[in-house]
Amino acid sequence: MRFSRTSKALGMAAIAALALTGCGAGGPAAGGGSTGGDTSKVILVDGSEPQRPLMPADTNEVGGGKVMQMMFAGLVSYDPSGKPVNEVAESIEGKDGQNFTIKVKKDQKFTNGEAITAKTFVDSWNFGAAAKNAQLSGSFFESIKGYDGASAEGSTVETMSGLKVVDDQTFTVALKQPESDWPLRLGYTAFVPVPSGALKDPKAFGEKPVGNGPYKMADGGWQHNVQIQLVPNPDYNGPRKPKNAGVTFKIFQNDDAAYQDLLSNNLDVLQVIPTSALKNFKSDLGDRTINKPYAGNQTIAIPEYLPEWSGEAGKLRRQAISMAINRDEITKVIFSSARQPAKDFTAPVLDGYSGSIPGSENLVFDAAKAKDAWAKADAIQKWDADKTFTIAYNADKGGHKAWVEAVVNQLKNTLGIKVEGKPYATFKESRDDATAKTLTGAIRAGWQADYPSLYNFLGPIYKTGAGSNDASYANPVFDKAIADGLNASSVSDGNKAMNKAQEILLTDLPAIPLWYQVAQGGWSDKVTNVDYGWDGVPLYYDITGK
Amino acid sequence: MATYILKRFLQLIPVFLGATLLVYFLVFSLPGDPIAALFGDKPVNEAVAAKLRVQYHLDQPFFMQYLLYLKSIFTFDLGQDFSGRPIAAVLAEVFPVTARLAVMALIFEAVFGIVFGLIAGLRKGRFFDATVLVASLVVISIPIFVLGFLLQFTIGVQLGWAKPTVSSAATVQDLILPAIVLGLASFAYVLRLTRTSVLENMNADYVRTASAKGLSRFRVVRVHILRNSLIPVITFLGADLGTLMGGAIVTEGIFNVPGVGNRLYRAVLTGEGPTVVSIVTVLVLIYCLSNLLVDLLYAWLDPRIRYDA
Numbered sequence: 040m041r042f043s044r045t046s047k048a049l050g051m052a053a054i055a056a057l058a059l060t061g062c063g064a065g066g067p068a069a070g071g072g073s074t075g076g077d078t079s080k081v082i083l084v085d086g087s088e089p090q091r092p093l094m095p096a097d098t099n100e101v102g103g104g105k106v107m108q109m110m111f112a113g114l115v116s117y118d119p120s121g122k123p124v125n126e127v128a129e130s131i132e133g134k135d136g137q138n139f140t141i142k143v144k145k146d147q148k149f150t151n152g153e154a155i156t157a158k159t160f161v162d163s164w165n166f167g168a169a170a171k172n173a174q175l176s177g178s179f180f181e182s183i184k185g186y187d188g189a190s191a192e193g194s195t196v197e198t199m200s201g202l203k204v205v206d207d208q209t210f211t212v213a214l215k216q217p218e219s220d221w222p223l224r225l226g227y228t229a230f231v232p233v234p235s236g237a238l239k240d241p242k243a244f245g246e247k248p249v250g251n252g253p254y255k256m257a258d259g260g261w262q263h264n265v266q267i268q269l270v271p272n273p274d275y276n277g278p279r280k281p282k283n284a285g286v287t288f289k290i291f292q293n294d295d296a297a298y299q300d301l302l303s304n305n306l307d308v309l310q311v312i313p314t315s316a317l318k319n320f321k322s323d324l325g326d327r328t329i330n331k332p333y334a335g336n337q338t339i340a341i342p343e344y345l346p347e348w349s350g351e352a353g354k355l356r357r358q359a360i361s362m363a364i365n366r367d368e369i370t371k372v373i374f375s376s377a378r379q380p381a382k383d384f385t386a387p388v389l390d391g392y393s394g395s396i397p398g399s400e401n402l403v404f405d406a407a408k409a410k411d412a413w414a415k416a417d418a419i420q421k422w423d424a425d426k427t428f429t430i431a432y433n434a435d436k437g438g439h440k441a442w443v444e445a446v447v448n449q450l451k452n453t454l455g456i457k458v459e460g461k462p463y464a465t466f467k468e469s470r471d472d473a474t475a476k477t478l479t480g481a482i483r484a485g486w487q488a489d490y491p492s493l494y495n496f497l498g499p500i501y502k503t504g505a506g507s508n509d510a511s512y513a514n515p516v517f518d519k520a521i522a523d524g525l526n527a528s529s530v531s532d533g534n535k536a537m538n539k540a541q542e543i544l545l546t547d548l549p550a551i552p553l554w555y556q557v558a559q560g561g562w563s564d565k566v567t568n569v570d571y572g573w574d575g576v577p578l579y580y581d582i583t584g585k
Numbered sequence: 586m587a588t589y590i591l592k593r594f595l596q597l598i599p600v601f602l603g604a605t606l607l608v609y610f611l612v613f614s615l616p617g618d619p620i621a622a623l624f625g626d627k628p629v630n631e632a633v634a635a636k637l638r639v640q641y642h643l644d645q646p647f648f649m650q651y652l653l654y655l656k657s658i659f660t661f662d663l664g665q666d667f668s669g670r671p672i673a674a675v676l677a678e679v680f681p682v683t684a685r686l687a688v689m690a691l692i693f694e695a696v697f698g699i700v701f702g703l704i705a706g707l708r709k710g711r712f713f714d715a716t717v718l719v720a721s722l723v724v725i726s727i728p729i730f731v732l733g734f735l736l737q738f739t740i741g742v743q744l745g746w747a748k749p750t751v752s753s754a755a756t757v758q759d760l761i762l763p764a765i766v767l768g769l770a771s772f773a774y775v776l777r778l779t780r781t782s783v784l785e786n787m788n789a790d791y792v793r794t795a796s797a798k799g800l801s802r803f804r805v806v807r808v809h810i811l812r813n814s815l816i817p818v819i820t821f822l823g824a825d826l827g828t829l830m831g832g833a834i835v836t837e838g839i840f841n842v843p844g845v846g847n848r849l850y851r852a853v854l855t856g857e858g859p860t861v862v863s864i865v866t867v868l869v870l871i872y873c874l875s876n877l878l879v880d881l882l883y884a885w886l887d888p889r890i891r892y893d894a
Binding site: 089092100171173175178265297303466471 | 629
């Protein structure tokens with residue numbers, strides 16, 4: 040085993056301070072590798088304890104989500120670049136973007152032998168949407184006709200009228216309104232089929248889920264708080280065929296312990312390098328690292344219900360803030376290039392992404408223009424010089440403090456106003472103020488895509504009244520532009536319309552895009568063929584032993 | 586004696602009620618809605634949230650929640666955590682692991698602390714004494730997480746003598762390194778306590794008498810010095826067992842031990858009241874019982890101590 044001098048030095052210094060700048064990183068990361076490799080190895084990877092029983096529609100966090108993705112196959116799955124490919128679906132057709140006919144492949148089975156038919160899908164989706172089953176991801180079905188009736192509080196309706204079984208292999212879906220990107224969503228875990236036993240006793244099923252995906256759970260595979268063992272499903276014949284003898288998620292409470300395990304080859308793949316090791320992981324791991332953008336971004340949302348941030352003055356001020364932030368500098372210095380400066384509201388790995396939408400110049404650092412915009416806003420409505428502009432963030436995880444402080448300093452220096460970071464002890468605390476609309480300043484907001492679509496970064500966050508609209512942004516012109524995008528007859532026309540809608544956002548700036556997320560992971564010298572998908576999750580099924 | 590023990594057990598009842606009430610109140614007062622947090626940064630689905638609030642009694646006022654929790658204890662059903670598992674099963678999983686870790690740490694600190702302390706005391710001012718005194722001072726002054734990371738990195742990663750984190754079974758072998766880290770600070774205290782106590786007793790009249798009677802050096806040390814010196818040490822060790830079990834959060838985090846501390850930390854972050862209270866209550870009971878055990882051990886160590894009913 041090799042240990043660079045840097046890693047030794049860091050180990051020693053970590054003892055005293057836990058924070059130390061190592062030397063610069065090595066060469067550029069090389070992802071993937073040649074094909075081939077040992078397919079008889081069980082791959083040991085890091086995971087976290089699922090928060091809820093392992094029901095696909097009840098799983099909305101990464102710990103359970105990764106397991107669900109591997110144990111279940113939906114109508115489509117996403118290839119590494121985020122393109123949907125048919126998995127259980129034979130075909131998905133819908134010319135008007137509102138009514139879809141879905142054909143399911145023949146002879147599909149769960150690992151318990153139960154056949155998967157059109158009815159399986161309809162039953163599973165109805166179960167997920169019905170309020171009486173209290174599934175956390177239930178709102179993923181909200182576009183389907185009849186969802187409102189089934190999901191209303193206290194409702195006893197158990198089916199959505201928009202779903203109809205035609206025959207064993209075919210069912211139809213009617214949406215409330217045209218949504219051209221709806222088929223893109225079908226790879227999300229909430230849309231997978233579950234066996235009939237799951238619907239009868241979801242609690243027992245959540246302990247020992249039975250799926251139809253590339254992997255199945257080993258006997259007694261879920262040792263709570265310890266590990267989750269998956270073994271290949273021999274009957275799986277979709278595009279994600281396992282190339283190893285199984286994947287075991289070892290459950291970690293903290294990433295630092297996982298990193299130590301990786302260094303000593305006790306862990307094969309670590310999905311996210313902990314912040315404490317970002318400076319030296321390349322010298323520790325050599326070419327066994329990856330640095331790959333994925334569908335996620337970081338923004339600062341500024342609520343428009345605050346008087347000084349509303350109207351024309353508010354808009355100018357937000358533009359000033361945006362132009363006063365030097366994204367290049369922060370991504371280089373704070374993140375060692377583990378982020379990419381944002382040029383729009385979405386993410387570069389998505390189909391339809393454009394880095395040169397008119398208005399994106401508002402995201403470029405320009406101190407003079409920033410001061411100018413601020414002065415113009417002051418002419419309309421004077422900024423109280425004693426007032427402190429705060430940027431709220433959660434301090435429990437994610438390592439946000441460093442970059443928030445950097446942004447705070449840049450704003451102070453460029454605009455000459457009082458700015459402060461405002462830490463919340465926990466994520467849940469910060470969400471409380473955001474949902475109750477009682478924020479007193481800006482708040483950090485990040486978005487990880489649920490499915491690879493531009494709309495997923497725009498609709499749920501900036502539409503009037505949308506659930507994650509922390510900024511309380513309401514602009515009928517934008518809503519109309521988004522609706523046009525959803526009405527488009529093809530995905531590519533839809534993407535063009537979405538980028539048109541982004542032009543409005545880039546002027547209004549309800550949130551200030553900062554940077555795109557980059558997945559930084561590493562692996563041991565026992566495995567090879569490691570690559571990451573569009574969502575920043577390793578393609579576990581492709582990993583082999585050396 | 587029996588009456589004394591019974592009395593002590595009865596005293597546990599108010600301690601138990603007080604501890605559960607206090608902890609339940611603290612968890613209840615934590616800011617943030619745990620159900621809303623389950624949705625992450627996705628919009629909260631009110632219908633689903635309402636249903637979950639009812640399920641976990643979070644729609645009730647504080648005292649009602651607490652009474653419902655007490656009721657669940659007396660019906661031996663501690664309720665469920667957020668992943669739908671019985672809390673009793675969670676306790677049965679995590680406590681054996683932490684108990685193993687704490688007992689190993691206790692054995693480590695007791696054996697090495699007493700032996701080193703005795704030798705240092707008997708050879709006051711010599712090289713060994715000076716060395717352990719300085720070493721124990723260093724150990725006491727360095728925070729436990731620093732020692733943890735240090736040993737994990739040097740012994741676990743660089744030398745490869747032990748795994749940096751424990752394996753899924755958390756065997757005795759896996760737990761050696763975490764137990765040493767956990768017990769190091771107390772080891773230094775035990776050592777210093779034993780040494781001081783031995784020094785005191787060496788000058789006691791009965792030791793001089795024993796030596797004057799012509800008893801062997803070994804017998805003088807074992808029966809007259811050591812046994813008398815152990816009283817304060819045993820008090821410390823007994824109280825320490827409870828501290829070790831509850832205080833293992835940091836150590837368990839560093840070595841990824843799937844024990845009480847890890848689970849408790851996660852339950853606090855997610856705001857799972859019943860899980861937190863159940864774990865803490867068991868910890869409180871262990872603390873009380875180990876103290877009772879210490880009091881009973883006194884009688885054995887020092888026949889002059891008698892318990893009156």
